[in-house]
Amino acid sequence: MSKYVLALDLGTTGNRAILFDRAGQLHGQAYKELTQHYPRPGWLEHDASEIWTDTQANLQQVLSDTGAAATDIVAIGLTVQRETCLLWDKTTGKPLHKAIVWQDRRTAPLCRELTEKGKAEEIQQKTGLVLDAYFSATKLKWLLDWVAENASETNLDNVLAGTIDTWVLWNLTGGKVHATDHSNASRTMLMNLKTQEWDADLLDLFGIPAHIMPKIQPSLGEFGKTRHEVFGAEVPVTALFGDQQAALFAHGCDRPGLLKCTYGTGCFLVAQMGTEIARSTQQLLSTVAWTTPDASYYALEGAMFTTGACIQWLRDGAKLIESAPETEAIAQSVPDSNGVYFVPALSGLGAPHWDMSARAAFLGITGGATQAHMVRAVLESIAYQVKEVVDAANADSQSLISRLKVDGGASNNNWLMQFQADVLGIPVERPAVSDATAQGAAFGAGLANGFYESYDDLIAARQVDRVFEPGAGQTAAQENFAMWSKAVARAKNWTD
Numbered sequence: 001m002s003k004y005v006l007a008l009d010l011g012t013t014g015n016r017a018i019l020f021d022r023a024g025q026l027h028g029q030a031y032k033e034l035t036q037h038y039p040r041p042g043w044l045e046h047d048a049s050e051i052w053t054d055t056q057a058n059l060q061q062v063l064s065d066t067g068a069a070a071t072d073i074v075a076i077g078l079t080v081q082r083e084t085c086l087l088w089d090k091t092t093g094k095p096l097h098k099a100i101v102w103q104d105r106r107t108a109p110l111c112r113e114l115t116e117k118g119k120a121e122e123i124q125q126k127t128g129l130v131l132d133a134y135f136s137a138t139k140l141k142w143l144l145d146w147v148a149e150n151a152s153e154t155n156l157d158n159v160l161a162g163t164i165d166t167w168v169l170w171n172l173t174g175g176k177v178h179a180t181d182h183s184n185a186s187r188t189m190l191m192n193l194k195t196q197e198w199d200a201d202l203l204d205l206f207g208i209p210a211h212i213m214p215k216i217q218p219s220l221g222e223f224g225k226t227r228h229e230v231f232g233a234e235v236p237v238t239a240l241f242g243d244q245q246a247a248l249f250a251h252g253c254d255r256p257g258l259l260k261c262t263y264g265t266g267c268f269l270v271a272q273m274g275t276e277i278a279r280s281t282q283q284l285l286s287t288v289a290w291t292t293p294d295a296s297y298y299a300l301e302g303a304m305f306t307t308g309a310c311i312q313w314l315r316d317g318a319k320l321i322e323s324a325p326e327t328e329a330i331a332q333s334v335p336d337s338n339g340v341y342f343v344p345a346l347s348g349l350g351a352p353h354w355d356m357s358a359r360a361a362f363l364g365i366t367g368g369a370t371q372a373h374m375v376r377a378v379l380e381s382i383a384y385q386v387k388e389v390v391d392a393a394n395a396d397s398q399s400l401i402s403r404l405k406v407d408g409g410a411s412n413n414n415w416l417m418q419f420q421a422d423v424l425g426i427p428v429e430r431p432a433v434s435d436a437t438a439q440g441a442a443f444g445a446g447l448a449n450g451f452y453e454s455y456d457d458l459i460a461a462r463q464v465d466r467v468f469e470p471g472a473g474q475t476a477a478q479e480n481f482a483m484w485s486k487a488v489a490r491a492k493n494w495t496d
């Protein structure tokens with residue numbers, strides 16, 4: 001009888017369930033796009049109940065498509081969009097409010113207030129993070145304030161808090177386990193990087209009661225078993241990762257000097273730094289890569305918030321395209337962007353600017369600009385942003401980055417990857433399975449429970465789909481990068 005590891009990849013744009021076989025190969029998958037709720041400009045919410053319902057539906061789908069049974073699954077790995085958080089009632093199992101998504105900027109004024117009070121440095125020292133609305137801490141405070149104002153009868157003893165990993169784990173285990181792992185906890189702005197525990201001073205600062213927070217555990221380990229009534233079998237959950245950390249794991253980046261960039265809703269460049277906490281001089285984040293019961297690995301990260309999200313916006317908001325993949329042919333149909341530049345700041349700018357008030361902009365439009373130029377400008381802006389972060393990572397490190405390993409939805413765009421190689425002047429390597437996030441969760445879960453024996457063998461078996469070498473477009477791409485930087489300067493400090 002064949003056995004599998006199940007990866008549940010709960011992303012920003014959608015949720016996936018993927019079965020991986022004993023050789024670490026993808027056996028079958030199911031996907032559902034997730035509804036994005038935009039209640040106000042700069043706000044973004046997800047319905048956590050939809051995430052859980054879709055998780056169950058995807059599981060049924062992948063089982064029926066492949067003919068496997070729940071009892072054929074030997075372990076589950078969870079990997080999730082990070083920072084997105086919610087509160088729920090542990091007696092009813094219902095969320096008290098929609099989850100606030102990592103891109104949501106509603107708590108930017110609170111962050112500014114805290115910066116003015118001189119809190120940024122202490123927060124950066126303790127958590128490794130730049131004080132920003134991106135992380136969960138201010139979002140949880142907002143949710144607790146909302147409950148106090150709008151549902152004052154709520155007894156906080158019945159309330160649990162968590163990121164999406166915690167929410168889905170709690171549901172999978174039938175409400176038995178309230179836990180998270182170090183990689184997700186390190187993105188809340190509430191975990192002390194040194195002690196790897198919730199920091200009492202920070203919980204105090206944000207008014208978050210310690211008892212509503214989940215237990216923090218190693219990323220690879222025992223998180224409890226799924227409840228039979230919920231899942232159809234009692235299957236151990238043996239890995240939890242933040243999505244970017246899972247991708248780092250799947251790329252085999254387990255030593256300093258190795259790094260990857262994931263092109264999803266946002267772009268995330270993560271560099272493995274080994275077993276000591278690393279600090280950046282370039283506004284990169286210091287974060288946990290993953291932990292095992294015996295060791296902790298740390299990383300430096302450049303987070304760019306809205307890259308693939310700009311492609312979604314071209315499709316759903318601006319209606320300039322009908323599907324994300326068609327941007328490849330559209331960009332190719334014109335020799336350049338005709339002087340049009342785009343700043344992908346739909347929800348502010350992350351690394352290396354950290355400007356919450358920046359907003360997206362098209363600049364350089366003349367009468368000759370067409371839809372194709374605008375679409376191409378959006379794709380180019382993704383590659384330019386990644387170049388900024390690669391430059392920052394180079395400035396932080398002894399040795400220059402010589403190759404970029406990529407994954408994520410938008411890394412399937414050949415034109416974008418070639419342009420990325422041109423603008424960076426280094427090769428860009430894309431693996432055959434571009435879904436590294438799910439692969440990382442499956443590898444972690446299978447290794448933790450002994451289904452897989454060797455991490456090195458799993459990594460060695462991964463195949464490269466294509467290497468994009470810097471080509472004839474290099475000179476123009478690198479010259480245009482300077483113009484794009486000018487556009488970025490115009491889009492900064494936009495809202496109050």
Ligand code: ADP
Pocket residue numbers: 011012013014263264265266307308309310311312324325326327328408409410411412413
């Ligand atoms: P996430 O895990 O953040 O939900 P994914 O890795 O699933 O993201 O990638 C989805 C994102 O990639 C979407 O924002 C989508 O617009 C973008 N995308 C997917 N395919 C392409 C493509 N061929 N070209 C450009 N962008 C794409």
